Amino acid sequence: MNQNHFDKIKNGNGFIAALDQSGGSTPKALAAYGVPEDSYSGEDEMFDLVHEMRTRIITSPAFNSDKILGAILFEQTMDREIEGQYTADYLASKGVVPFLKVDKGLADKENAVQLMKPIPDLDETLRRANERxxxxxKMRSVVHEPNEKAIKTxxxxxxxxxxxxxxxxxxxIIEPEVDINSQDKETCEAMLKNxxxxxLDALTDDQNVMLKLTIPTKANMYKELIDHPRVVRVVxxxxxxxxxxxxxxxxxxxGLIASFSRALASDLNANQSDEEFNEKLQQAVDTIYDASVNKK
Incomplete structure (x- = not known):
């Protein structure tokens, strides 16, 4: 483990950018960016275009370590290059800590939750992640409604x-998302926290995790998690x-900081000039940073 990266994530001021849209969510991300589905054919072209989008974000002057602690990447992004360097190395050269989405998507909804699909090649992915x-x-599940047994699962x-x-x-980064449209979101969050x-209490002193959670209905609901000695950071x-x-x-x-995806890139468009693109990204970065470090 890179100790400098650990210290930055644990103690730094800023937020984590989520740039990890995968195969299922990429068309939506491109459409929001002004690239409709009928402008490309096949997955190869789609992933080329989304890498261009991510490259434009990451290489922007607005995307730097003054306000961004880390960035979460999709597996293909990890294996691609930016300005002659693998993406994680390019991020690190800017002082931004690289993370990798490792889940394979969500299983079908059952008992008001969605588990992750199996990750059969996780060991190989982790080996390659270390090489890169x-x-x-990061890996994501979803809780839709309060079901204590299912949330435990x-x-x-x-x-x-x-x-x-x-x-x-x-x-x-452990991410059991609670759906913001849940009819009983606060109850879900209480069950999830427990x-x-x-x-966390069962982890050993050398086992550390991060948590990525939906912003809770009740302010500071997750303070106990944020303060837990086995938690590096809650985003x-x-x-x-x-x-x-x-x-x-x-x-x-x-103590809760952002790890936003759509909320970070929502004002960006493929047709913007570099000046306008960088200005819109800077505005997003500034407001998300402010919300992460300046509390009411």
């Missing part, structure tokens, strides 16, 4: 994979909230 100088990983699966990731020398605490997903709404909610939670 990746610091940590979600958290157990996350931590089982998390321990495998820790054993490979990486820091897992199950996460049980898993928040935007979850479908607009950037302004996500920022306002984030400000109410001490």
């Amino acid at each position: 100088n990746i610091f940590g990983t 979600v958290v157990d699966q996350q931590f089982d994979f998390g321990k495998q990731i820790i054993a490979a020398g990486l820091v897992p 199950e996460i605490l049980k898993q 928040a997903l935007s979850g479908g909230y607009s950037r302004d709404e996500a920022n306002e909610k984030l400000k109410e939670n001490d």
